[in-house]
Amino acid sequence: MASKSSLQLIIFLLSLSSFTLKSSPLNLDRETDFDKWISWNVRDHQKKALLQAESAGQVPGAGGRVLDEKLWKAEMNKVRISVCQNGTGDFKTITEALNSIPPYNSRRVILEIKPGVYREKISIPRTLPFITFLGKFSDPPTLTGNDTASVTGADGKPLKTFQSATAAVDANYFVAINIKFENTAPHEIGSVGGQAVALRISGTKAAFYNCSFYGAQDTLYDHKGLHYFNNCFIQGSVDFIFGYGRSLYENCYLNSVAKKKASLTAQKRSNPSQESGFSFKNSVVTGSGLVYLGRAWGDYSRVVFSFTFMDKIVLPQGWSDWGDQKRDTRVFYGEYKCTGPGANLTGRVPWARILTDEEAKPFIGTYYIDGDTWLISP
Numbered sequence: 001m002a003s004k005s006s007l008q009l010i011i012f013l014l015s016l017s018s019f020t021l022k023s024s025p026l027n028l029d030r031e032t033d034f035d036k037w038i039s040w041n042v043r044d045h046q047k048k049a050l051l052q053a054e055s056a057g058q059v060p061g062a063g064g065r066v067l068d069e070k071l072w073k074a075e076m077n078k079v080r081i082s083v084c085q086n087g088t089g090d091f092k093t094i095t096e097a098l099n100s101i102p103p104y105n106s107r108r109v110i111l112e113i114k115p116g117v118y119r120e121k122i123s124i125p126r127t128l129p130f131i132t133f134l135g136k137f138s139d140p141p142t143l144t145g146n147d148t149a150s151v152t153g154a155d156g157k158p159l160k161t162f163q164s165a166t167a168a169v170d171a172n173y174f175v176a177i178n179i180k181f182e183n184t185a186p187h188e189i190g191s192v193g194g195q196a197v198a199l200r201i202s203g204t205k206a207a208f209y210n211c212s213f214y215g216a217q218d219t220l221y222d223h224k225g226l227h228y229f230n231n232c233f234i235q236g237s238v239d240f241i242f243g244y245g246r247s248l249y250e251n252c253y254l255n256s257v258a259k260k261k262a263s264l265t266a267q268k269r270s271n272p273s274q275e276s277g278f279s280f281k282n283s284v285v286t287g288s289g290l291v292y293l294g295r296a297w298g299d300y301s302r303v304v305f306s307f308t309f310m311d312k313i314v315l316p317q318g319w320s321d322w323g324d325q326k327r328d329t330r331v332f333y334g335e336y337k338c339t340g341p342g343a344n345l346t347g348r349v350p351w352a353r354i355l356t357d358e359e360a361k362p363f364i365g366t367y368y369i370d371g372d373t374w375l376i377s378p
Contacts, residue, residue: 068205068374070106071173074130075376077107084114094133094143095120103127113179115139121147122167126203129171135178137210143167144182150193158193161218165197172203172225177378180212187216187237197221201245205374208232215240216257222247222278226369237289239266241278242297248369249280256313258289263320268298269332277302277332279363285342286311293335295320296327304355304363306336308343316347336360 082089083097089112091097097111110132118141124131135141145166153159166183185196195218204225212233213220219236222245229248234241235255241264254264264285269276278294283305285293291313294303318335321327328351335343336355345354353359362368366375 066373067376071130071205071374071376074106074108074173078110079107080110080112082112082114085116085118089114093120094118094122098122098124098128098131101128101131105130108132110134113141115141117142117144119144121145124167124169124171124174124203126170126172129203130173131171132175132177133179135180137178140178140180140210140212142180142182144184146183146185147196148185148193149195161195161197161221162200164195164218165200165221167198168200168202169206170202172205173374174201174203174206175208175378176211177209178211179208180214182213183215183219185216201225201227207375207378209378218242224276226371226374228366228369228371228375235287238262239295239297240264242266242268244268244270244274244276244298245278246276246369247278248363248366248371249278250282252280252283254280254283254285254287256285256287256289256291258287258291258313261290261292261315263292263295265294265303266297267294267301267303269300269302270298272300272330274300277304277363279304279306279368280308281306281364283308284311285309285314285340287313289313290315292320293318294333295322296324296331297322299324299327300330300332301327302332304332304334304336304360305338306355306360306364308338310338310340310342312341314342316344318345318348319352321349321351334360334363336364 081097083091083094085092094111094113101109104127108130112134115136120143122143143166147159147164149159149161149164151159153163167181181199183196183198187194196215198213198215198219200221200223202223202225206225207228209230215236217238219240220234222241222243224244227245227247229252230250232252234252235257237256237258256262265278267278285308292315293305294301319333333352334355
């Protein structure tokens with residue numbers, strides 16, 4: 001096993017090589033933006049792996065991992081409250097339960113939400129971290145709404161996409177288990193203001209297990225932060241997973257209900273310094289219509305699919321630059337060991353890349369979202 005000084009030397013050398021690549025005019029001439037991004041991710045993954053190996057086991061009870069200190073303390077002081085519409089729980093509505101939690105809460109609060117359809121517009125502000133929504137696996141509760149971007153809000157102005165969400169989470173450390181998020185507003189081809197978000201997640205270090213997201217246009221607003229989705233069902237028609245998030249989707253089922261041609265993802269990375277991007281692993285892409293795996297909402301959009309089954313609905317081109325060809329040399333669209341008729345690479349756009357084992361490695365583990373510091377067993 002390497003000594004602490006040896007590990008520090010390796011990390012220093014990796015950092016030095018990273019600086020050299022970024023500062024050398026020769027390398028800038030030879031490497032495309034995509035190649036530089038690939039190289040950075042590989043080096044970054046190597047550095048994080050070394051740091052984690054060096055520091056593992058420093059926090060008692062972390063199972064050999066270094067948990068976020070705030071999270072560790074919150075988990076040591078859990079409380080549970082129940083929500084049931086028939087009055088047999090602590091509260092009848094989710095909103096009432098959230099309002100009972102004091103601002104700047106520092107302990108894990110688990111809301112056990114009993115089966116039923118909850119017609120509420122849910123909002124979890126930044127002042128309420130460490131909230132968990134827990135439903136029943138065999139009969140998950142449904143959080144439903146039908147607002148769109150064009151609906152008029154209380155201030156007399158259109159809600160716009162951001163405020164159209166049935167459930168909006170601005171707080172950090174949010175967890176949802178066995179919950180159905182839904183926006184029932186339909187998508188009409190050619191309509192304006194039809195964006196209808198089922199869930200917007202804007203807090204960081206959020207995880208979703210066995211959840212489903214139903215909508216049409218803009219179903220899941222993966223707005224910003226580190227996010228993890230495991231065994232989730234996500235349905236939509238146009239850009240139904242979109243945002244700036246740095247997120248790992250593992251064992252997820254992506255179901256298109258597009259009537260003609262649409263896109264699964266619209267990841268918006270607007271400058272090369274942002275570490276955001278969507279990674280899909282061991283997932284399924286199926287449904288109706290014809291779909292791109294992603295289209296470039298931002299100039300530096302980043303999406304990777306690995307070990308994923310792609311049905312015949314995936315267009316041969318695979319990816320779209322949204323009509324802006326300058327993005328072709330800037331976007332990061334990668335595929336790795338995918339299967340199915342939609343994974344046929346013959347017609348792929350030339351600026352998409354088939355990743356090597358080394359290039360794919362940074363995207364196919366929870367380390368991609370720094371999960372070792374904050375992901376816990378649901």
